[in-house]
Amino acid sequence: MNIHTQLTLNQMDELAESLPSLLSDRKFATSYIARLAPNSDTLVSGVAKEEYIKRLLTFSEKLGPSLLDVRASILFHQLQNELERGSCTEESLLKYLQIPKKVSYAKSVLEKEARVNFLASLTGAYAAIGSLPAVSSDVEKTTTLQYLSVLLGKAGATPDPFKMVITGSLLKIVFAENQLLNGHITSEVFLKHLEVSHSLDSAAPQSNPRPISTRPPPRPPQQQQQQQQQQ
Numbered sequence: 001m002n003i004h005t006q007l008t009l010n011q012m013d014e015l016a017e018s019l020p021s022l023l024s025d026r027k028f029a030t031s032y033i034a035r036l037a038p039n040s041d042t043l044v045s046g047v048a049k050e051e052y053i054k055r056l057l058t059f060s061e062k063l064g065p066s067l068l069d070v071r072a073s074i075l076f077h078q079l080q081n082e083l084e085r086g087s088c089t090e091e092s093l094l095k096y097l098q099i100p101k102k103v104s105y106a107k108s109v110l111e112k113e114a115r116v117n118f119l120a121s122l123t124g125a126y127a128a129i130g131s132l133p134a135v136s137s138d139v140e141k142t143t144t145l146q147y148l149s150v151l152l153g154k155a156g157a158t159p160d161p162f163k164m165v166i167t168g169s170l171l172k173i174v175f176a177e178n179q180l181l182n183g184h185i186t187s188e189v190f191l192k193h194l195e196v197s198h199s200l201d202s203a204a205p206q207s208n209p210r211p212i213s214t215r216p217p218p219r220p221p222q223q224q225q226q227q228q229q230q231q
Helices: 009-018 020-025 024-038 046-060 064-087 088-096 108-116 138-150 166-180 186-193 194-203 221-231
Strands: none
Touching: 009 020, 009 024, 020 024, 024 064, 024 194, 046 064, 046 088, 064 088, 064 138, 088 138, 138 166, 166 186
């Protein structure tokens, strides 16, 4: 029997204080998180959801490095909730982005760090945690870039705070596009922000592009037959 499931939150706090290694134990963390969930008759949305995520974040700050995926997941759900509520902040996004992950938008130094240690499992896809649902890598990327777009689309916004965590070409594109879409810059200024040829290549879909063949296209059957007769 797992004793963690029989303890109250106060008892688990006392146990973790006496035995800090428990904060690197996944079973202990899972049991603790289960106790932070709202009552079963409380809908996890709106203010209730916000308060729930705050409780999760407070606990996640105590967890050891081996459970950084748990903290990353909770931070992502905070971003998702803030995006829905229209309360996006630079601080929240940077906390999430500074966790090394193997994702396409991450700065190469963070990808390298994720590859060389246990953080390699952080790919942006998260399992369900507590009362919060699982997250696919596609949803993670879309939500993160939407959140970034909101911040960079504001008047007077600057991409500088994100230069250390977001790839340079992508950051330039997101910043310039959202400044233009929100009417803060003209199309001429937009083009000055980007190197035109590079921006076009970067903005094009990169999902397994097919190589360009240098071989001539096959002839229609009728042309092949006529060529054989002439020979």
